[in-house]
Amino acid sequence: METMNGKGEIVIGNEVFKILLTEEQIQKRVQEIADELTEQYKTKLPILIGILNGSFMFFSDLVKKVDINCEIDFFKLSSYGDSKISSGQVKMLKELNADITDRHLILVEDIVDSGLSMKYIRELLSKYNPASVCVVSLLYKPDCIKYDVKIDYIGFEIDDKFVIGYGLDYAQKYRNLKSIYVLSE
Ligand code: IMP
Ligand code: MG
Numbered sequence: 001m002e003t004m005n006g007k008g009e010i011v012i013g014n015e016v017f018k019i020l021l022t023e024e025q026i027q028k029r030v031q032e033i034a035d036e037l038t039e040q041y042k043t044k045l046p047i048l049i050g051i052l053n054g055s056f057m058f059f060s061d062l063v064k065k066v067d068i069n070c071e072i073d074f075f076k077l078s079s080y081g082d083s084k085i086s087s088g089q090v091k092m093l094k095e096l097n098a099d100i101t102d103r104h105l106i107l108v109e110d111i112v113d114s115g116l117s118m119k120y121i122r123e124l125l126s127k128y129n130p131a132s133v134c135v136v137s138l139l140y141k142p143d144c145i146k147y148d149v150k151i152d153y154i155g156f157e158i159d160d161k162f163v164i165g166y167g168l169d170y171a172q173k174y175r176n177l178k179s180i181y182v183l184s185e
Contacts, residue, residue, distance in 0.1 A: 010164070010174070010181050017164055017181035021156060026138075026166060026180065029155045030058065033136060034065030036153065037106065040134075041068045046104040049096065051121065052076040053175065054110035057167035058138045058155075062108060070106075073098045077117055090120040100125065104132045110167045111139040115147035122149065139163065139180075158182070 003010050010017040048066075050059035052074050063072060076094035105125065112118055118135060125133060138155035164170045165177030174181075 009184075010177075012170065016184050018184045019179055020158065020163060020182040021166075021180040023178040026155075026178075027061065030061045030138075031065050033153050033155060034062055034067075037062075037134075037136070038067045041066075041070070041104065041106070044104050045069050045071070046106050046134075047071045047073055047098050047100065048106045048108060050074045051107065051109045051117070052094065054167045054169065055108050055138070057175070058110055059108045062136070071098060075121065077121070090117050092124075100128045100130045102129065102131050104134075105130045106134045106136060109135065109137040111141070111163070112137045112149065112151055113141050113144045115145050115149040118149040118151070119147040138166075139168075 003012060005011050005016075008019060046068070048059070048063055048070050050056060050072070053076070059072075063070070073096050074094065075092075075096060078091045078093055107118075107121060107125075109118060118137075122133065122135075134152045135150065136153040136155075137151050140151060140154045140157050141160050142157055143160040159182075162170070162183040163180050164174040164183075165180045167175050168180065169175045
C-alpha cells in the first residue's frame with residue numbers, strides 16, 4: 001500500500017499509525033472466541049448478526065471458525081461520520097431481515113468505544129423479545145465507556161487511542177488492512 005513506510009507503519013498526512021495487533025494475534029484470538037461460541041451454542045440455532053460496516057472482516061473470520069448450525073444477518077449503523085470523533089448519534093441505515101422473536105442472537109461488533117451503538121442496538125432488539133442476546137466485540141476501550149453495556153466476549157482490551165485496519169476505518173479507508181494499527185502520539 002502506498003501509505004506504508006519502510007518500518008511497516010501507516011503514514012496518513014502527518015499522522016503515523018503503528019502496528020498494535022498482528023494478523024496472527026487476531027486470528028488466534030478469533031479462533032478462541034469461535035471455540036467458546038461453538039461450545040455454548042452447539043445445541044442451538046443462533047443468528048449471528050454482524051454490525052456493518054466495521055465488523056465485516058471479524059464477522060467473516062468468526063463465522064468461518066464456529067462449528068455450529070447458524071443463520072447470519074446484518075445491521076448497518078452509522079455513528080462516526082467521517083472523522084476520528086464520534087458524532088454522538090446513532091443512525092440506523094439497514095434493519096435486520098430475520099424474525100428474531102424467540103431466537104438466540106449473537107451480536108458481532110468491531111469495537112465498543114462509548115457503548116452508545118451497543119446500547120442502541122440492545123434496546124432496539126429487546127422490543128422483539130429474542131430468546132437470548134450475546135454480544136461479541138473484537139476490541140474494547142475500557143477508558144472510553146460511557147453507557148453501561150454488557151459484553152460477553154471481548155477479543156482485546158485496548159487503550160483510548162484511535163485504531164484502524166481489520167474492518168476499522170479512518171474516513172472510510174484502511175478497512176482492508178489485515179492487522180490493526182494504532183495512532184501514535
Ligand atoms: P460507540 O458507539 O462509541 O461505542 O462506537 C462504536 C463504533 O465507533 C464502532 O462500531 C466503530 O465503528 C467506531 N469506532 C470506535 N472507535 C474507533 C476507532 O478507534 N477506530 C475506528 N472506528 C472506531
Ligand atoms: Mg462499528
